[in-house]
Amino acid sequence: MVEQAAPGVASVVGQEVPGAGDGRRGRVLAVLAVVLAGVLAFHRGVPNAFGRVGSLLESFLPWLGVIVVLLLVLALVRRSAVALVAVLLPVGVWVHLFGGLLLPGAEGGGRELVVVQHNVSDENRDPAATARALIEAGGDLVALEELVVPQLSAYEKALAADYPHHVVRGTVGLWSKYPLTGERAVDIKPPSITEGWSRGLRAVVDSPYGDVAAYVAHLPSVRVGPGGLASERRDTSAELLGRAIAAESVDTVILLGDLNGTVEDRGLEPLTSRLNVAERGFAFSFPASLPVARIDQVLARSATVDHIRTLPATGSDHLPVAARVALG
8 A cells, every 4th residue: 555645745766955055055065164264263263383384374364264264255155044144253263363354444644653664675776766666655663674785775865865863873863853862772682593693683763742752673583394383583572672662761652563474363462462553554565576475563551553555676585664643
């Protein structure tokens, strides 16, 4: 005896009932989205013990947004409600971390300084042209790294008319429209570097809004190799610089420099825990040919780095950056 199937119920043997797989569709995408959200939200939990994997991840953390977009597109293609809902998690975390950088900066004016930061490269073939490009940015302060003889004299000559006050210590320099006092070198050389090495300076800027302690620094380079991210020297130098800034007696501090790290990188925590980072603008500055990270930084204490942007390429492998710093 063959029972009659209930009306409206499909019972074809060997065939999947239409819609029966909807609950499984997109589950892999959903899992990937949740994992990605976790990595974004808890990137500090990624260990640094082996190959400094955590720092390497944080160096390119904003670019995880590309994976977020890819997952969103795949979820739409699959028409999976489960995947779409799950993708909202990394979208929300990414927007929380980086969405503010996409907003336009506040209108300029009031108690603020415009500052320019540039690693000019010791292989720059046209320092005079580089200097003219930096002048066009209209900064109150200009910080330069990788200053070497005979390029230094070219920068001094080209910048003199617009920036009558300047100080150079080792391979870093600061040019200012306002008088400078208290100029001195800042020792940020890691103990593992035995050769001559001077990459830090400090000077007090007599700005129209009061004294500002300006620091210029060039932290050691990092390398990515089979063993991961080699950043020990950079991290040690950041710690030394952080201590110097912590001991600074002038309330308002502006740090300009090639820090060879992004502000998300925990290796720069001795600085980012003490100083405000830019609130607006990604300003990827390195490498100049295809910028993927901002390692040229402007940080501040008792002041706000309202907006940071890149300037047109010069003869360097870095792009210059300019920022508006609102003083408290």
